[in-house]
Amino acid sequence: MRLILVGLLLFASTALGQQTVTFTASPNILQNNRIVVSQADCTAERTVTWSRTGLLCETLYFWLSSDGACTRAPAGADLSLQQVAVGDTATTTGTLTLRASAALEAGGDTCESQTATTTFRLCASTPRVTVDGIGNQTCADTFSSVGTPTIDLVYDPEPPAAPSAPGVTGLDGALSATVTVPSDSTTMVVEVLSLVGGEDGGVGTGEVVNSKEQAVSNTVFRLDGLENGVEYAVRAIAIDAAGNRSEPSAVTLGTPIASEGFYGGYLGAGGAETGGCAAAGGGITGCAVLASLGIWLSSRRKRS
Amino acid sequence: MSRASALGVVALLAALPAWGQDTVVVEEEVSLRSPRTGGIQFRMGGYKPLIDEEPGLNGTPYEDYFGGESLLTFEVELQRYFYQGVGTAGVGFSAGYGEKYGTARLATGALAAERTALRLVPLAFNVFYKFDYAAFEWGIPLVPYGKLGLIYTPWWITKGAGTEVVDGNRGSGGRWGWGATGGIAFMLDVLEPRFARDFDSDLGVNHSYLFAEYTYADVDNFGGPGLNLSNRRWMFGLALDY
Structure with a gap:
């Protein structure tokens, strides 16, 4: 002891x-x-x-x-x-x-x-x-x-390598871009550029009309606010932890295209549902129930 | 009388009161069961809305977009008992969530790159009766029951990243209706009575059941125009009395 x-x-x-x-x-x-x-x-x-x-x-x-x-x-x-x-x-x-x-x-x-x-x-x-x-x-x-x-x-004075050209898919009023991430990158940027005609009859890239920055853990970008039927150029840029930006990737062309979800298909088939709060059966009561549900869900989110 | 005899008589007399005393053993029955005031049900199953049966519809949009498959739905129901005698009666409130994803379509009818989904939150206020008398009194572990309820189902339809809007109409709303449910529950207590008693004394859960129930629900604003969320469905789950 x-x-x-x-x-x-x-x-x-x-x-x-x-x-x-x-x-x-x-x-x-x-x-x-x-x-x-x-x-x-x-x-x-x-x-x-x-x-x-x-x-x-x-x-x-x-x-x-x-x-x-x-x-x-x-x-x-x-x-x-x-x-x-x-x-x-x-x-x-x-x-x-x-x-x-x-x-x-x-x-x-x-x-x-x-x-x-x-x-x-x-x-x-x-x-x-x-x-x-x-x-x-x-x-x-x-x-x-x-x-x-x-x-x-x-x-770190070295920027990451330029990423490869993104894969682009046309959505309704938007484009979806899938990027590959170079090593040493922490963030990826995808830019959508307009296409402009040159004096020589060729087509080049114009201004950036939309861009989005995401962590490399999410390699799929959705870029909204685009016009259906208009062709755009899309490119990716890699950024490392020091903030060095890579050279832009080669561009991929993509065109937003109109599509119908289930609601559009239902209305197209003659469905009578007009949706919205006014269509919450029961009029004011339905709206109140929906509003209460919304408020409750909002308050739950705020607490967590 | 000799002295010895006198002492014997005195001893006998002294012993007599003891013979006259009654020995009463009172056995009080002490129930180890906790009070039973309500129940909770957790259930899941397929919910196939009868959207394609809406009068005036000239196609089958639900079939086209979702292949006629059901929404996988989860529900929780809280019950309060107001009668416990020959069976149990009470009221219950249930809430759930179901969703079904499909692929959006291009104007040509070809599949688009975006997903579309129908999402529902079925809410119901029920009155119910379950015949559990046979289970408690005769040891038959099957409990048939029935429910009748008022239903309100908020719904919304998404496409891509948000709620779908078509020609200024937002794809969301709510539908009223009614529903009737019949089911049968198997009381699990009979499988492990000792475990069931511990469950009660430790957590206050009187009984537990596995159940299957069939619901007939008309959720179309009582015949009004618009999305028909009526359904006929089986659900399965676990119920607890507390």
């Missing part, structure tokens, strides 16, 4: 001495623990806040690692961001400003010269302190990574 108590005391003392740093960032810039920036945003600032607990026996370094390793002090091509000195117990939170351009310059590159995707890891590192059961502190000889979660600053 006494041994267990001593063991628990020692374990607790060690835990008390652990240094931890927690990083937080706005979900607008942090996706899957990655901050991805395009070439256009290379010099833009991205802010990450940190908070820490535990004792320090050496300087705590905040830095961007060029090789992904955080178990050392910053050196050479790394970019130092901030330090907390030993004995500084007052500084327990702070803000780090990340710029891809600064991280590249630390390694001798620039936003323009770096043409491939590069990843920098945000590190918080310091030697660990252990405290034994009677209060003696021991400082480790090597640096440890104490920051969580692991956050990467990714400089």
Whole structure:
């Protein structure tokens, strides 16, 4: 029993001495623990806040690692961001400003010269302190990574590959486009363009008359507001997490075409149902029932 | 009388009152069953509206678009018992949902790339009677029942991404009607009586049933013009008394 108590005391003392740093960032810039920036945003600032607990026996370094390793002090091509000195117990939170351009310059590159995707890891590192059961502190000889979660600053100057031409189907006053998603894409855009005659008698694409942007999980686009019987050109554009836009795909031509649903077929066969609230049998009572149902359904949606 | 005899007489007299005492054992019957106040039914089945039987219709649009198949419909009915004696009587309110998808047509009659659907929300207010006396008193696990109800069925027709509109007419509305239902329920308690008792004591479910019922419903605004959502259908489900 006494041994267990001593063991628990020692374990607790060690835990008390652990240094931890927690990083937080706005979900607008942090996706899957990655901050991805395009070439256009290379010099833009991205802010990450940190908070820490535990004792320090050496300087705590905040830095961007060029090789992904955080178990050392910053050196050479790394970019130092901030330090907390030993004995500084007052500084327990702070803000780090990340710029891809600064991280590249630390390694001798620039936003323009770096043409491939590069990843920098945000590190918080310091030697660990252990405290034994009677209060003696021991400082480790090597640096440890104490920051969580692991956050990467990714400089992505490369746009995704151009997608292949979308498959297009004519709908009533609309077109349906099915796209194939290039790798590295997070969003797809489909644009519908008008066709215009050229002076040479050929036909080219004119203005964008409709467009829609969807996450890559949904590869079928419905583009409404088009005129039946008029031919349109449809093209797809891929966008990656950094916001880089691919070249547009080749266009596919499509023509919206009028169609009849069941209601049209029923009326065409001489059906007498005129629909609408006024046709809710029972007149005012029917309308009231429909309205109540609608209100109830709306309120249910709002709650959830 | 010797002293010994006197003591014997005294002991005898002292014992007499004890002989005169009655030993009464009162056995109170304590029911472990929870009160039975209502029921709930979950059922599903095919709902084929008699749209093509509308007077004046010169075609069979339902058959053409949906192949004459039924809407798969789910319904829930809540019941409240107001009489429990020789059988059980009460009122119930049911609500359900059914839908059927088909393919829209081009002007040429060819199939279009869009889908069209008929969607219904059958609502009904019923009075009912079920003859469960035989099940409770004689152990016959079959419960016949009947219902008579007022029906209101909101409907809407979609094409593509929204409700279909034709010549300014919006494809949605509601139809009134009436319906009569007959059914028979099999009381599941007889299969696992102990489980049924636990179900009652733990959750307050007195009895559970599997049932089949046939409904004859005229849902055409009592003979008015317009969409005829009348139907003759079988439904199957699970019922619980609570």
